[in-house]
Amino acid sequence: MKVLITRRIPEVAINLLKKNKFEILQPISDKPISKNRLKLLAEQADGILSLLTDRIDKELINSLQRCKVIANFAVGYNNIDIIAASEKGIIVTNTPGVLTDSTADLTIALMLNTTRRISESEKFLRDGKFTGWKPDLLLGRELKNKILGIIGAGAIGQAVGERALSFGLKIIYYNRSPKREFERKTRSKKVSLNTLLKTSDIISIHLPLSDETKNLLSKEKLELLKRDAVIINTSRGEILDEQHMIKMLESNRIYSAGLDVFHNEPDINPRLLKMRNVIVLPHVGSATVETRNAMAELAAKNIINVLKGRKPLTPVNHE
Numbered sequence: 001m002k003v004l005i006t007r008r009i010p011e012v013a014i015n016l017l018k019k020n021k022f023e024i025l026q027p028i029s030d031k032p033i034s035k036n037r038l039k040l041l042a043e044q045a046d047g048i049l050s051l052l053t054d055r056i057d058k059e060l061i062n063s064l065q066r067c068k069v070i071a072n073f074a075v076g077y078n079n080i081d082i083i084a085a086s087e088k089g090i091i092v093t094n095t096p097g098v099l100t101d102s103t104a105d106l107t108i109a110l111m112l113n114t115t116r117r118i119s120e121s122e123k124f125l126r127d128g129k130f131t132g133w134k135p136d137l138l139l140g141r142e143l144k145n146k147i148l149g150i151i152g153a154g155a156i157g158q159a160v161g162e163r164a165l166s167f168g169l170k171i172i173y174y175n176r177s178p179k180r181e182f183e184r185k186t187r188s189k190k191v192s193l194n195t196l197l198k199t200s201d202i203i204s205i206h207l208p209l210s211d212e213t214k215n216l217l218s219k220e221k222l223e224l225l226k227r228d229a230v231i232i233n234t235s236r237g238e239i240l241d242e243q244h245m246i247k248m249l250e251s252n253r254i255y256s257a258g259l260d261v262f263h264n265e266p267d268i269n270p271r272l273l274k275m276r277n278v279i280v281l282p283h284v285g286s287a288t289v290e291t292r293n294a295m296a297e298l299a300a301k302n303i304i305n306v307l308k309g310r311k312p313l314t315p316v317n318h319e
């Protein structure tokens with residue numbers, strides 16, 4: 001059986017698939033696969049190991065001849081038309097769990113960076129502007145006793161909350177269902193989205209992108225934010241109204257933003273790049289050696305399981 005891997009990923013996946021006697025389609029390149037090449041190769045594949053940079057839409061899914069499983073190398077799967085895949089009986093899987101810690105760590109790093117102005121301070125020094133210690137040089141804000149509003153208390157949101165506790169942050173969260181164990185561990189409280197936006201000093205977004213969450217933080221919702229609030233986003237850019245957030249940052253209506261995700265990646269709105277109060281990262285939430293290896297292994301195991309007639313480990317459209 002043949003497996004298409006759409007782009008270079010850690011060797012562990014390739015080795016596992018080969019060990020299980022699967023043929024790997026395509027010389028794996030470091031560049032995103034073109035739409036035509038994806039279609040051509042996907043038609044021959046029994047399983048596809050896809051990336052969030054691949055658009056697996058209805059048209060592509062309907063053209064698949066023999067594919068039984070699409071294993072996305074990401075926890076998010078907004079790049080795949082799940083309804084079309086389910087209608088065609090194709091199992092879609094993702095990589096939850098293995099990237100929770102790395103993404104939560106990066107979220108905390110963004111919180112510290114925005115509030116303590118780390119990137120800005122480093123640039124200041126590298127630009128040769130450091131002429132000596134000064135009482136009012138690059139003053140930031142402390143985390144202790146500030147309110148952190150976690151939007152989406154899934155695994156990553158909860159891991160962020162647990163870490164945040166040790167910095168003395170007080171935690172509130174917005175989620176469809178209450179998370180009692182998380183509340184107990186972090187002394188946090190479930191609130192409505194409006195309450196969270198109105199009361200948080202820092203908001204951190206941890207929702208998957210879907211029709212319901214797209215533009216959830218609309219212009220109107222963003223306007224509820226406290227003066228001087230900080231926005232952290234390590235989930236998906238489209239969850240908030242980026243244009244409006246930029247206006248709020250430019251006018252210092254909010255304090256700062258730490259962003260790992262954007263609308264239209266990899267094209268970043270140039271206005272974001274000009275602001276000193278914005279930290280921009282190239283979607284590296286899960287970018288550690290350990291996590292990327294674990295993601296590759298999990299994606300490969302999902303393919304192997306489905307193609308060998310076993311249950312997938314982490315399906316998103318299959319009971």
Ligand code: DGY
Nearest residue numbers: 073074075076099286
């Ligand atoms: C994901 O998994 O969805 C991240 O955005 C990349 O690891």
